[in-house]
Amino acid sequence: MKKTLLTALILATGVSVMAQQALRERPDVQSPVINAQNDVTFKIFAPEAKNITVIGDFGASPLAMQRDSIGVWSATISSMEPELYIYRYDIDGVKTADPANVYTKRDISTTYSMLFVPGEKTDDYAVHDVPHGTVSRVWYDSPTLGMQRRMSVYTPAGYEDKKNADKSYPVLYLLHGMGGDEEAWLTLGRTAQILDNLIASGQAKPMIVVMPNGNAALPSAPGESSAGFTVPTTNLPHTMDGTFENAFTDIVNYIDKTYRTDARKQGRAVAGLSMGGFHSLNISALYPDMFDYVGLFSAAINPRSNADSPIFKNRDNMLASQFSNAPKLYWIGIGNEDFLYNDNVAYRKQLDSKNYPYTYVESTGGHTWKNWRTYLKQFAPLLFK
């Protein structure tokens, strides 16, 4: 290969000049590095810094890094439990993702670095060499909200095969929390990996998973609509005021019209985390013949005090109607340190007082993706049996 070509190809994008310069100027720092026994070392080259800490969801307090003689800072955590973690550095007050780690995820309005520690516990959400489903970003028309809206759809391996052209599939509607969007269950939730693995091992039935955007005021995740590169916010109109629930049939209609679905109650599940659990509670009660499987993951239970939707005022009657022909599974999962724990205790008492059947799983921990991934792993195998 000619030398000019080699140069040009190494510089295969417009800005790689900068990357090349960076490599020449600094030591080749890799971070994070997973060593034997799952000891994990974080590193950053910051010769001028005075103080650097690692802040992550693996520990309550910041972890101090130590500087070496040339300015590479490092810190090691011993024997990390297998998990998908997120972290940032605090460099003299600048909180930023790890520059050496290309795996980042936006969570609401903050960019975090990701650390995946493999092991038995995380095996179900690692990528394996099994048949993979297709993940699509799809726009649908919502006549109720008067806009095109974006959703993510997982179709299981084999769905697109022409040999399955006559086969229909059950559908799990999977809803995110406040501040989230149609990307949340795919990124930090690892939904595609979890479903690929559960389906490949025969633990879950092949199913379509629909992940809509639960913010009724927005068409899509930040950056994906005509609003452009806006700053994400949690202060959105029409949050938890019943609007999303009222417009939910637009989603189900679109899915049943577009995909090969089992469009019966026994072929539909709805589940969600936090605000998405609140939505799942309300939606399954508002449309009592629509869902035979309901999952409340760390669910918000109580409406806002100023929310005046009939959905909330008539909840008791709606639940009575729903449980008069009870869903096959009404699954409640929450961590014993969750902010919403007491509200869930009260809700279960309410269900108990009426003898409404449900399945309850109490985990340790709080309001975390770690729990929500685990709940999905537990919930999905129970569906459509």
Place this chain on the structure above:
Amino acid sequence: MKKTLLTALILATGVSVMAQQALRERPDVQSPVINAQNDVTFKIFAPEAKNITVIGDFGASPLAMQRDSIGVWSATISSMEPELYIYRYDIDGVKTADPANVYTKRDISTTYSMLFVPGEKTDDYAVHDVPHGTVSRVWYDSPTLGMQRRMSVYTPAGYEDKKNADKSYPVLYLLHGMGGDEEAWLTLGRTAQILDNLIASGQAKPMIVVMPNGNAALPSAPGESSAGFTVPTTNLPHTMDGTFENAFTDIVNYIDKTYRTDARKQGRAVAGLSMGGFHSLNISALYPDMFDYVGLFSAAINPRSNADSPIFKNRDNMLASQFSNAPKLYWIGIGNEDFLYNDNVAYRKQLDSKNYPYTYVESTGGHTWKNWRTYLKQFAPLLFK
């Protein structure tokens, strides 16, 4: 809404505690901010820093930032040309994405912040309220390479409508450069936005766009395969040695089997940037009856000196065969500052010497996404007419 619920919902994810703490400790810095006349201000709160610059593809030299009394640094660029830019900060030697900007993209092994300056020039790759196509990540079986591989597929708005169930669509195969992957044309290339807009305005025909992974040694983009969260590299085996070209029929076969395609020469195009242009040159010559439209965007022309594939040894004969029944369009685009400019001059001379017809577009600038987005905007409207 109960107070505990409000608290819990604001903390709708496991780590938002950190985000909330951050907000209390520091001024609310927004960055970047696009002001009147497209003056763009970059900001960062870094009270302890001694020197900060902005490094971006909008300028050759780093831009110095100025500190205010509380430690917020800022720099403004006046009258920025509408474009999609990428940038980073250099904070006392730490090169990192802008912590206040949630829009980041990985380019090979570096994470950049994105800045979209809207205007007439970028209007074609902004998101507009037009019908949107679907973007899918799909796994296909490659018998030639002996692995499952991942690709991105754009299907135009309406493709999934049952009313179009009998309609077939032409296909553009769109190939990335060295160091890129099946995400590259979607992220920095803005392919979905460009096609949505060109199709909605009637400038381009509705078409499927297939964006495979051109690294024959890898199944997928980093982080998406069973290899886990590896460090991306450009030093891959089977790069530009003919392997990808030889396995390309696996891709076409899968697409024609799975999608409603116009599976004729007149219904297929292949184009690519840099290494992807090299692939497009070879693939269209290797399969002379497959593609009626060929696009070489800043293409690499010459094989490696040690590459001994018959594809390269027989190139003259293959081109003779291809041009004996010439494609309807053989489109070459390159910037007059591109590293590969001279190789493209020599290649055009070779085509001229044989009277092989082609269309040539010379732009300003070099080997940049700015040019590749423009070439796609120019090329797509010429297809399938």
